[in-house]
Amino acid sequence: MKITITDVHKRYGDVVALDGPSFEVPTGSTFGVLGTNGAGKSTLFGLLVGHDTPDSGRIEVGGLDVEEAGHRVRERVGFLPEHTGFPDAMTGREVLEVNARIRGLEDRADRVDECLALVGLSAAADRAVSGYSNGMGRRLGLAAALLSQPPVLVLDEPTAGLDPRGVATFHRIVERIDRETDATVVLSSHVLGEVERLCDEVVVLDDGRLRAAGPVDELCAATSEEVTVSLRPTGDRDRETLLEAVSSWGSVENGERTIDVRCPRDDALEFVTSLEDDLIERFEVREAGLEAAFHEAIEGSFEAGDEGETGSADELEADVAETREVTS
Numbered sequence: 001m002k003i004t005i006t007d008v009h010k011r012y013g014d015v016v017a018l019d020g021p022s023f024e025v026p027t028g029s030t031f032g033v034l035g036t037n038g039a040g041k042s043t044l045f046g047l048l049v050g051h052d053t054p055d056s057g058r059i060e061v062g063g064l065d066v067e068e069a070g071h072r073v074r075e076r077v078g079f080l081p082e083h084t085g086f087p088d089a090m091t092g093r094e095v096l097e098v099n100a101r102i103r104g105l106e107d108r109a110d111r112v113d114e115c116l117a118l119v120g121l122s123a124a125a126d127r128a129v130s131g132y133s134n135g136m137g138r139r140l141g142l143a144a145a146l147l148s149q150p151p152v153l154v155l156d157e158p159t160a161g162l163d164p165r166g167v168a169t170f171h172r173i174v175e176r177i178d179r180e181t182d183a184t185v186v187l188s189s190h191v192l193g194e195v196e197r198l199c200d201e202v203v204v205l206d207d208g209r210l211r212a213a214g215p216v217d218e219l220c221a222a223t224s225e226e227v228t229v230s231l232r233p234t235g236d237r238d239r240e241t242l243l244e245a246v247s248s249w250g251s252v253e254n255g256e257r258t259i260d261v262r263c264p265r266d267d268a269l270e271f272v273t274s275l276e277d278d279l280i281e282r283f284e285v286r287e288a289g290l291e292a293a294f295h296e297a298i299e300g301s302f303e304a305g306d307e308g309e310t311g312s313a314d315e316l317e318a319d320v321a322e323t324r325e326v327t328s
């Protein structure tokens, strides 16, 4: 089910929460809405699910105008808000049963059990939600959104507050929805690696405005100014020497297994060939990815189709490998 956002404006007093973004979410896609804090993501989601109305502009879900047909739109959309609140005295199972009844679901008990299992809450199903942790509350919210197997899922920061297991479970659920159904999933997240993994397309909002939009692959490839060079040190003893050697080439992330250096694309060849052979066991050159695309979009320097002189990360990696062979 396609979603169309056209020139949507929303203010709260003096605060401009949305300043005219327009974009389309294709049917069946997993779509990421990115942005800094206060960029307007939750406001947009609130309008999308008909909890609030725009000052001007139009939002359509599957051809239905949200303002004109709010009730019918809500039937089609499963929503996980940024802040979930459930009646304290109810158990997790009761919360889902009430939701299932409101949605008019048949075989309610089975579907409730299924959703509890899906989000890993079966064992806690009969405990009062007042005793749930924040992460458990998020999982229950997700289960509620999934209950009716809606054609559209809108998930506001679904993994915020989840433990690593909860995050992995959530990723599996979204990947399965993507693989096995035609549902459209719109999600926001500040974890760009997660968005890169799950989403086909993204938009980047800042101060309520659309700063970038497009397929994740294309946005990542277009931010050609930088690449990430990932180096595997030969041994722990060499790690310190290697860290010193790479420090002037770009921003360095000292990971558990690799040292990742984000550097200008045009410097990558010289950089890797400058490193002594016995310091690194292996290397890889990757597009700097969504993180670079995000920052470029926010900082205003993003231009789609902007290509560096030295070609793709794969080509660069091959060039470096060849040069290292020749010089070693």
Ligand SMILES: Nc1ncnc2c1ncn2[C@@H]1O[C@H](COP(=O)(O)OP(=O)(O)OP(=O)(O)O)[C@@H](O)[C@H]1O
Pocket (backbone or CB within 6 Å): 012, 015, 016, 017, 035, 036, 037, 038, 039, 040, 041, 042, 043, 044, 082
């Ligand atoms: N009900 C409200 N009353 C007044 N201002 C609001 C209200 N809701 C949102 N805003 C303001 O609108 C702007 C956009 O807020 P919104 O919550 O949509 O951002 P967000 O991108 O979801 O942020 P975050 O990533 O921090 O959750 C912010 O400046 C916020 O303070």
